[in-house]
Amino acid sequence: xxxxxxxxxxxxxxxxxxxxxxxxGRAFNIESLNVAATLDPTLSHITLVTRGxxxxxxxxxxxxxxxxxxxxxxxxxxxxxxxxEMSLIKVRAEEESRAEILRICDIFRCxxxxxxPKSYTxxxxxxxxxxxxVIELLRPIGIKEITRTGTIAMMRERKTV
Amino acid sequence: MAKMAGxxxxxxxxxxEGVDVIFGFPGGAIIDVxxxxxxxxxxxxxxxxxxxxxxxAADGYARASGKVGVCIATSGPGATNxxxxxxxxxxxxxxxxxxxxxxxxxLIGNDAFQEVxxxxxTRPCTKHNYLVKDVKDLPQVLKEAFYVARSGRxxxxxxxxxxxxxxxxxxxxxxxxxxxxxxxxxxxxxxxxIERAYRLIEKAKRPVIYAGGGIIxxxxxxxxxxxxxxxxxxxxxxxxxxxxFPGTHELSLGMLGMHGTYSANMAMANSDLIIAIGAxxxxxxxxxxxxxxxxxxxxxxxxxxxxIQKNVKVDVPIVGDCKRVLKKLLDAVxxxxxxxxxxxxxxxxxxxxxxxxxxxxxxxxxxxxxxxxPQNVIEKLYEMTKGxxxxxxxxxxxxxxxxxFYKFDEPRTLLTSGGLGTMGYGFPAAIGAQMAFPDKLVVDxxxxxxxxxxxxxxATAMEQRLPVKIxxxxxxxLGMVRQWQELFYDRRYAAxxxxxxxxxVKLAEAYGAKGFRATKPEEVxxxxxxxxxxxxxxxxxFAIAREEGVFPMVPAGKATTEMLxx
Ligand SMILES: Cc1cc2nc3c(=O)[nH]c(=O)nc-3n(C[C@H](O)[C@H](O)[C@H](O)COP(=O)(O)OP(=O)(O)OC[C@H]3O[C@@H](n4cnc5c(N)ncnc54)[C@H](O)[C@@H]3O)c2cc1C
Ligand SMILES: Cc1ncc(C[n+]2csc(CCOP(=O)(O)OP(=O)(O)O)c2C)c(N)n1
Ligand SMILES: [Mg+2]
Numbered sequence: 001x002x003x004x005x006x007x008x009x010x011x012x013x014x015x016x017x018x019x020x021x022x023x024x025g026r027a028f029n030i031e032s033l034n035v036a037a038t039l040d041p042t043l044s045h046i047t048l049v050t051r052g053x054x055x056x057x058x059x060x061x062x063x064x065x066x067x068x069x070x071x072x073x074x075x076x077x078x079x080x081x082x083x084x085e086m087s088l089i090k091v092r093a094e095e096e097s098r099a100e101i102l103r104i105c106d107i108f109r110c111x112x113x114x115x116x117p118k119s120y121t122x123x124x125x126x127x128x129x130x131x132x133x134v135i136e137l138l139r140p141i142g143i144k145e146i147t148r149t150g151t152i153a154m155m156r157e158r159k160t161v
Numbered sequence: 162m163a164k165m166a167g168x169x170x171x172x173x174x175x176x177x178e179g180v181d182v183i184f185g186f187p188g189g190a191i192i193d194v195x196x197x198x199x200x201x202x203x204x205x206x207x208x209x210x211x212x213x214x215x216x217x218a219a220d221g222y223a224r225a226s227g228k229v230g231v232c233i234a235t236s237g238p239g240a241t242n243x244x245x246x247x248x249x250x251x252x253x254x255x256x257x258x259x260x261x262x263x264x265x266x267x268l269i270g271n272d273a274f275q276e277v278x279x280x281x282x283t284r285p286c287t288k289h290n291y292l293v294k295d296v297k298d299l300p301q302v303l304k305e306a307f308y309v310a311r312s313g314r315x316x317x318x319x320x321x322x323x324x325x326x327x328x329x330x331x332x333x334x335x336x337x338x339x340x341x342x343x344x345x346x347x348x349x350x351x352x353x354x355i356e357r358a359y360r361l362i363e364k365a366k367r368p369v370i371y372a373g374g375g376i377i378x379x380x381x382x383x384x385x386x387x388x389x390x391x392x393x394x395x396x397x398x399x400x401x402x403x404x405x406f407p408g409t410h411e412l413s414l415g416m417l418g419m420h421g422t423y424s425a426n427m428a429m430a431n432s433d434l435i436i437a438i439g440a441x442x443x444x445x446x447x448x449x450x451x452x453x454x455x456x457x458x459x460x461x462x463x464x465x466x467x468x469i470q471k472n473v474k475v476d477v478p479i480v481g482d483c484k485r486v487l488k489k490l491l492d493a494v495x496x497x498x499x500x501x502x503x504x505x506x507x508x509x510x511x512x513x514x515x516x517x518x519x520x521x522x523x524x525x526x527x528x529x530x531x532x533x534x535p536q537n538v539i540e541k542l543y544e545m546t547k548g549x550x551x552x553x554x555x556x557x558x559x560x561x562x563x564x565x566f567y568k569f570d571e572p573r574t575l576l577t578s579g580g581l582g583t584m585g586y587g588f589p590a591a592i593g594a595q596m597a598f599p600d601k602l603v604v605d606x607x608x609x610x611x612x613x614x615x616x617x618x619x620a621t622a623m624e625q626r627l628p629v630k631i632x633x634x635x636x637x638x639l640g641m642v643r644q645w646q647e648l649f650y651d652r653r654y655a656a657x658x659x660x661x662x663x664x665x666v667k668l669a670e671a672y673g674a675k676g677f678r679a680t681k682p683e684e685v686x687x688x689x690x691x692x693x694x695x696x697x698x699x700x701x702x703f704a705i706a707r708e709e710g711v712f713p714m715v716p717a718g719k720a721t722t723e724m725l726x727x
Contacts, residue, residue: 009343010343014290014292017281017284018284021285058470059467059470059471063467066465066466066467068343068344069343070343071342
């Protein structure tokens with residue numbers, strides 16, 4: 001099962017390598033990892049997507065919490081949550097494919113962020129499944145380069161009081 | 162407030178943390194701290210002969226005393242030499258603080274002379290570590306390091322000190338109390354879990370307590386004994402738990418696992434309730450995991466949530482300090498108010514069964530005329546020391562024979578590398594233990610292979626006038642590996658036979674120590690009593706049956722009931 005973990009860590013130099021070291025050292029897998037600052041300058045926020053059965057996920061969460069630098073770990077995929085990922089895709093745009101690319105862009109609400117005589121660079125945002133779909137549609141046209149942010153996620157606020 | 166240099170802060174912190182002795186070896190990158198220690202003159206420094214020795218000695222000091230052990234080394238090779246000692250302490254949850262010198266901050270990352278990223282190297286084998294880049298952070302780091310090392314599940318903490326940080330100055334505000342938002346070990350157990358545990362215990366017909374190193378770490382020896390006695394529950398111990406419950410008690414089943422007793426392994430396999438206390442279901446204990454304790458419900462108490470449900474599914478997890486949890490469980494037992502006889506009757510059939518197993522296959526060995534049996538040496542050592550010595554061991558058969566045939570009755574009397582299994586641990590650890598307890602008898606039970614891994618510390622022991630005793634069980638083999646080759650590799654003794662070993666008696670003499678050797682059974686008593694009574698450091702060498710094995714033995718990957726017996 002895929003799990004999305006939201007991890008708050010002390011903003012210290014070693015913290016990230018402690019976390020990645022934990023995953024490699026214990027043979028847990030990381031599908032994606034995103035690190036960024038938070039409102040509190042002393043904490044960083046990590047969104048981590050991993051896979052495993054319930055025992056492995058339980059171990060991963062406990063092992064993360066055990067690190068002296070880790071402040072908080074939440075398995076956001078336990079409940080209702082929103083997740084997003086962004087990708088920049090540079091796609092070959094020749095005369096005959098330009099219209100097709102723009103049509104795909106339209107359907108998936110992508111943005112064209114850079115244009116050259118031979119390429120478009122698109123910005124795509126959405127859940128991982130949407131990114132996959134866009135990539136699959138663009139692939140036959142010719143993807144020249146791609147970068148992805150990795151997933152970020154947040155629990156949904158409760159709708160009822 | 163007057164400013165203080167980083168090197169002085171280190172010495173001040175040692176004093177405030179109550180450190181009276183440290184183990185180390187100097188070099189250019191740590192010379193400033195050494196200079197400050199020398200000028201200050203209040204902290205005893207033991208100069209080792211190899212930094213691995215310093216780390217193991219600090220570890221032995223910590224295990225014997227329960228206090229934080231401290232060692233110190235220079236940058237680069239000094240730092241890397243401590244790594245095996247750090248990893249050893251980490252696997253066995255030993256509180257330790259390691260100081261290493263580092264090149265000046267401006268040179269870090271430059272491949273400077275004797276530079277190594279020791280914080281990176283030790284990240285996976287410390288509980289936590291620090292590279293101090295600004296002397297202003299040092300007081301907080303020092304306080305944190307000792308706190309993290311000794312609290313919760315203890316472990317080694319390393320502080321890397323660049324040379325300019327040692328010499329830089331800042332205000333020294335040493336925190337009295339410390340609270341870290343990201344590190345809060347759970348000490349008090351959840352009341353609900355205690356209740357659930359008690360309800361399982363109340364119903365169990367064939368319960369067994371499986372006690373581990375956590376008992377010793379948390380000083381829960383009295384509570385464990387009271388609990389077992391109150392309810393007539395038999396106790397088996399891991400290698401790390403030995404001494405946590407008296408080995409001579411009628412409820413003791415001895416050690417369990419790969420080289421555990423027949424009765425202990427049979428107890429686990431047939432039990433309907435396992436109460437695991439401060440033990441981590443290591444593979445040496447469970448054997449083939451699918452076949453482990455098939456009939457039992459499991460209560461698991463441990464201070465570290467990651468130990469729980471790591472290898473086996475648990476019915477009642479209890480996170481907390483062993484001593485606190487056991488106290489609460491004892492209260493629950495008292496509150497329930499069942500008379501002792503009721504408990505005894507409930508477990509009588511089970512205790513009888515265990516007795517029958519004990520009698521069917523007790524720990525034993527075959528006597529052979531004219532040949533010294535290692536088990537017999539350990540039995541005699543036990544008799545002569547009246548079980549009152551602090552015993553350290555090396556790794557291998559010597560370690561297992563000690564675990565089996567020396568009956569440890571008190572906590573902190575067996576110091577052994579269980580998790581990492583580090584050959585060369587025992588002797589420097591004995592030096593550390595002797596520093597902690599100058600008046601106690603400290604004996605390292607060694608193999609002829611292991612003792613050579615840190616033999617250089619003979620000079621340290623002589624210099625400090627430490628009367629450590631070394632018992633070498635000499636089979637001229639890397640015996641434990643040879644045993645595996647005999648059993649599972651068609652007796653192909655690849656690289657396990659020593660064609661040359663030094664003359665250990667002469668070696669002792671070369672260091673100015675005493676040396677004694679026994680080659681026949683009738684010499685054993687004499688050599689032991691001479692060696693134990695000798696003044697100062699002594700080696701007692703026993704030429705033992707060369708191809709003696711350790712039994713029972715559960716072959717790796719087999720169920721623990723599939724024991725090879727004597
Ligand atoms: C050659 C060789 C053979 C071996 N054979 C055997 C064998 O036959 N049988 C055997 O048992 N071992 C054997 N070992 C040792 C084995 O490898 C493990 O080291 C050992 O089984 C672990 O013991 P433990 O479970 O008590 O855990 P430890 O490593 O002692 O861990 C202690 C546990 O207690 C917890 N704890 C710490 N402090 C507290 C506290 N205050 N409160 C509550 N919990 C706490 C920790 O979180 C941890 O889970 C062998 C080792 C070697 C080298
Ligand atoms: C540093 C280290 N290297 C290798 C091993 C693997 N090993 C485990 S037991 C053993 C044999 C130890 O020989 P000795 O000290 O003579 O003890 P014996 O088993 O003969 O009693 C070896 C090589 C180890 N545990 N530690
Ligand atoms: Mg040997």
